[in-house]
Amino acid sequence: MDPLVILAIGIASVLGLILILRVNAFLALIISAIVVSLLAPGSVEDKISRVATSFGNSAGNIAIVIGLAAIIGECMMASGAADRIVQAFLRLLGEKRASWALMGSGFVLSVPVFFDTVFYLLVPLARSLFRRTNKNYLLYILAIAAGGAITHTLVPPTPGPLVMATTLGIDIGVMMLVGAMVAFPAAVAGLAVSAWLNRMIEVPFRDDKVIGTEDDDPQIPQTTPPLFLSLLPVILPVALISANTALETMANAEQTPRLTVTDVTDWPAFHTALKDQSEPAAIPQFVNVLPETTKEVIAKDSLTDDDKTEIVAAMNAALLEKDPAIYSNEAFDAVVRKSWKIAADLQNDQLTPQEKEMLTREALVNELSQSDLKKMKVHERQRFNRLLLEVTFPETIKPHNWDTGLRNAANISMLFGNANFALLISTLVAMGLVFSTRKPTLVEMSKTVELALMSGGVIILITAAGGAFGDMLKIAGIGEAIQDKFSNGDTKSTGIAFLVLGYSLAALLKVAQGSSTTAMIVGSGMLASMVTGIDLGFNPVYLATAIGAGSLMGSWMNDSGFWIFTKMGRLTESESLRSWTPMLATLSIVSFAMTVLLSKILPLL
Incomplete structure (x- = not known):
C-alpha cells in the first residue's frame, strides 16, 4: 500500500x-x-x-x-x-x-x-x-x-x-x-x-x-x-x-576528526592508493564522494602542496558531512573481517602495540557499523567517517586524538548531566x-x-x-x-x-x-x-x-x-x-x- x-x-x-x-x-x-x-x-x-x-x-x-x-x-x-x-x-x-x-x-x-x-x-x-x-x-x-x-x-x-x-x-x-x-x-x-x-x-x-x-x-x-x-x-x-x-x-566544535595535510604520513603511497583504487575495496567510497575537480587533481602523476591541500579540504567536506554516505557493508566487509582475525591473534598475545591500536579502531568501526547510521549525532558520524579513513589507510593516515581534555570533561558531564x-x-x-x-x-x-x-x-x-x-x-x-x-x-x-x-x-x-x-x-x-x-x-x-x-x-x-x-x-x-x-x-x-x-x-x- x-x-x-x-x-x-x-x-x-x-x-x-x-x-x-x-x-x-x-x-x-x-x-x-x-x-x-x-x-x-x-x-x-x-x-x-x-x-x-x-x-x-x-x-x-x-x-x-x-x-x-x-x-x-x-x-x-x-x-x-x-x-x-x-x-x-x-x-x-x-x-x-x-x-x-x-x-x-x-x-x-x-x-x-x-x-x-x-x-x-x-x-x-x-x-x-x-x-x-x-x-x-x-x-x-x-x-x-x-x-x-x-x-x-x-x-x-x-x-x-x-x-x-x-x-x-x-x-x-x-x-x-x-x-x-x-x-x-x-x-x-x-x-x-x-x-x-x-x-x-x-x-x-x-x-x-x-x-x-x-x-x-x-x-x-x-x-x-x-x-x-x-x-x-x-x-x-x-x-x-x-x-x-x-x-x-x-568538545564537538573541536572537530578532532578533521584531516590535516600532516596527518598523511606517506603522501606518495596515499596518492597512489587514491589514484589506482585497487585495494582495499573501501577506497572508491572515499573517492566517489569527492568533487570532479578534486578527482582531476588525484589523476595527476604527482602532487604539489596546493594539490595536497585541495584533496584534504575535499575529504574534510565529506568526512564532516552530516549524511554518512561513505559507509557501505560491502565496501568495508574486509575491514570488519580483519578485526575478527586480529582479535583472535590478540588472545594469543601475538600483536605489536601498533596492531593492538588498529584492532581497537577496527573493532569500533565494526560496532558502529551495526548501529542506525541515520540516528547518529553529527560528531558521532564525523568520528565514524574518520575511523573508516584510518582503517582503510592504516599505513598512511595518522590516528586522530579523540580523547581531548574537553572530550573527557564532556564524557564525565554526561553522567551528571x-x-x-x-x-x-x-x-x-x-x-x-x-x-x-x-x-x-x-x-x-x-x-x-x-x-x-x-x-x-x-x-x-x-x-x-x-x-x-x-x-x-x-x-x-x-x-x-x-x-x-x-x-x-x-x-x-x-x-x-x-x-x-x-x-x-x-x-x-x-x-x-x-x-x-x-x-x-x-x-x-x-x-x-x-x-x-x-x-x-x-x-x-x-x-x-x-x-x-x-x-x-x-x-x-x-x-x-x-x-x-x-x-x-x-x-x-x-x-x-x-x-x-x-x-x-x-x-x-x-x-x-x-x-x-x-x-x-x-x-x-
Whole structure:
C-alpha cells in the first residue's frame, strides 16, 4: 500500500477513535499503531510484536524522567517550595506588577510541575490580589495561564517537550534552552494580550464556591523553605543538563576528526592508493564522494602542496558531512573481517602495540557499523567517517586524538548531566524539603510519592503508545514518500515546509482531541518518520518548538486546560472562549514566529 495512504489511515484512526468514539488516548494510539503496522511492509509474524517492542523502547526512554518530574512537582507543592517562589516574585516586582509576578511564577513552576497543579496553586493569589485592588482579576488569571501554558508545551521535563526531544533525537539541554528562548517572548506577548482582554471583557468576580473548585487557601505548610532551596529542584537539573550540553557543544566544535595535510604520513603511497583504487575495496567510497575537480587533481602523476591541500579540504567536506554516505557493508566487509582475525591473534598475545591500536579502531568501526547510521549525532558520524579513513589507510593516515581534555570533561558531564540522573538528584532534594517542612512519617511520604506516580503513569502510557505509533509510520516508509513528493532538493524551503507541517498537524490534533500533550506526542512521532535522512537546514529542536506551538492553538471545550481555567477561575464557558482561547492562540502564533526566526538566525547545526 502507498505510504501516504497508510499515513492518512493512521491519522484518521487516531482522530476518529479519540474525537468521535471518545476512546482513551492510550487505547487509540495503540490500536492505530497496530493498524499501521498491519498495513506496513514486513513479516506477518512480526507485525504485532514490533508494536510491543517499540512501545517498550519508547517507555524506556521517557518513563523514568516523567515519573521523577511528577514526584518533584508534588513535593514542591507539599513542602511549600512552590508557594515560596511565588511570594518571592511578588516581593521582587511589587503589587503594581503583580501580573508579571504571576506570569513569571507560572513560567518557572510549569517546568517541573504540571499546568493544572500550578494553576491551582496560583489562582488563590490572583483572587487575593483582586480583593486588595478591586480590579484586574481576568488579567491575573490570564497571566498565570500565559506563563504556565507556554513552558508546559516547550520546556522539558514536562511530558510533551520531553517526548518530542526523545522522539526527534534532540539533546535535552538544547530542548530546554531553545524552548525557553522561544517561550519567553511568547509569554510576554500573551501577557500583553491578557492586559488588552482585561480591558475589553468585563468579568465579574464571583466569590461563591463552584462545584469542582477548592477553597481559596491551599494547604501550604506554615514554614516554607528558603528561596534558594525552593528553587533548587528546578534549577539543579537545568544547570546539570545545560552544563553537559555546553561541554558537549565545545568538545564537538573541536572537530578532532578533521584531516590535516600532516596527518598523511606517506603522501606518495596515499596518492597512489587514491589514484589506482585497487585495494582495499573501501577506497572508491572515499573517492566517489569527492568533487570532479578534486578527482582531476588525484589523476595527476604527482602532487604539489596546493594539490595536497585541495584533496584534504575535499575529504574534510565529506568526512564532516552530516549524511554518512561513505559507509557501505560491502565496501568495508574486509575491514570488519580483519578485526575478527586480529582479535583472535590478540588472545594469543601475538600483536605489536601498533596492531593492538588498529584492532581497537577496527573493532569500533565494526560496532558502529551495526548501529542506525541515520540516528547518529553529527560528531558521532564525523568520528565514524574518520575511523573508516584510518582503517582503510592504516599505513598512511595518522590516528586522530579523540580523547581531548574537553572530550573527557564532556564524557564525565554526561553522567551528571544525564536527564535521568539529574532529575533523580532533584527528586531527592524535593523530598528532603518535604521532610524538613512537614515532618511526615515514612508512610505519609510514601503516599505523596504514590499520588504523584499515579498521575505520571497515565502520561507514560500515552507517551509510549505515541512512540509506537510513530515508529510504525517509519516502518511504513512515510519519510521517504514525503521526501520524494515535497523536497525537490531545496533544503531551505523543505525545512520551512516541515515547520509549517509540524505546526499545522499539532494544531489540527489539538482542536480535534483537546490534549496538547497528545498533539505533541503524535505530531512529533509523525514528523520523526518524515524527516529521517533529510537535511532541514537547522537543528530538529525547531521542529519540536513548532509542534509545541501548534499544540496551543484552538483550545475549547474538549481541552482539560479549558475547564481547569474555567472552573478554578470561576468563569463561564463564554468568558473563557473570549479570553483563554485567544490568549493561547497568541502564545501559539508568537512561539511559532520565534521558531521560524531562530531557525534562520541560529540554526544550531
